[in-house]
Amino acid sequence: MVIDVFNMQGEKVRELELPARIFEAPVNVDLMHQAYVRQMANARLGTHKTKSRGEVSGGGRKPWRQKGTGRARQGSTRAAQWVGGGRVHTPRPRDYSQLMPRKMRRAALRSALSVKASEQGIVLLDELKLEESKTRLMAQLLERLVGGSTALILIPEKNLEYDQVVRSANNISGAKTLMAAYLNIRDLLGYEKVVMPVQALEVIESYLG
Numbered sequence: 001m002v003i004d005v006f007n008m009q010g011e012k013v014r015e016l017e018l019p020a021r022i023f024e025a026p027v028n029v030d031l032m033h034q035a036y037v038r039q040m041a042n043a044r045l046g047t048h049k050t051k052s053r054g055e056v057s058g059g060g061r062k063p064w065r066q067k068g069t070g071r072a073r074q075g076s077t078r079a080a081q082w083v084g085g086g087r088v089h090t091p092r093p094r095d096y097s098q099l100m101p102r103k104m105r106r107a108a109l110r111s112a113l114s115v116k117a118s119e120q121g122i123v124l125l126d127e128l129k130l131e132e133s134k135t136r137l138m139a140q141l142l143e144r145l146v147g148g149s150t151a152l153i154l155i156p157e158k159n160l161e162y163d164q165v166v167r168s169a170n171n172i173s174g175a176k177t178l179m180a181a182y183l184n185i186r187d188l189l190g191y192e193k194v195v196m197p198v199q200a201l202e203v204i205e206s207y208l209g
Contacts, residue, residue: 001117005124005198010144013126016198019209023117025110035100035108035185044096053078053086105185106208112188113208121193128155128197130164138168142175146193150174154183154196156203180204 001023004012018024053059059078066073080088116122123145130137142151153169155162155177166177178187180196180203188194196204 022208025114027111031108032111038098038100039186041096041098046094046096048091049093050087050090056086123195125197133164133167135171149192151193151195152191153177154180154200156199
């Protein structure tokens with residue numbers, strides 16, 4: 001698949017052929033769904049907890065005698081039916097993480113990238129640099145490249161030049177910067193366009209291609 005490469009002014013400067021192994025891979029919807037569910041599950045902390053009747057304070061003695069009062073028998077004021085009592089069948093701390101082989105995770109990424117490429121959702125730049133860290137400059141750049149679409153901006157590495165790009169995009173709603181090496185299924189499916197310089201494409205090709 002051949003796509004256009006743009007400069008910072010939004011002008012086409014050349015064409016580039018995308019690696020077919022990555023951007024023309026078979027689309028496996030079930031695999032993408034599994035990878036997405038896994039990522040969302042692994043993000044859960046699982047620290048939710050309530051106290052059972054054995055963990056709440058009080059309730060050491062029987063509130064009234066067993067027989068002769070005309071009331072229902074009660075053994076503790078910290079049983080579940082009492083105000084201030086323990087809770088039953090409520091969340092306990094647990095691990096929600098799911099395992100998924102690396103080959104499957106990478107195949108899911110190839111599927112998502114292939115979908116993006118087929119929908120003209122990949123925007124390539126010959127370079128990505130700003131003169132200074134200004135939200136206005138980044139907003140103008142995105143307006144030229146993707147219009148009103150949301151955008152995932154991939155950067156190839158961390159350095160002073162790309163730090164300016166990250167800071168400039170931080171306050172723009174509908175835009176997110178991400179290291180190309182950290183590309184994931186959730187962000188790929190969550191944004192309409194993927195904007196990246198050619199160097200970021202090389203990073204992706206190094207581990208997916």
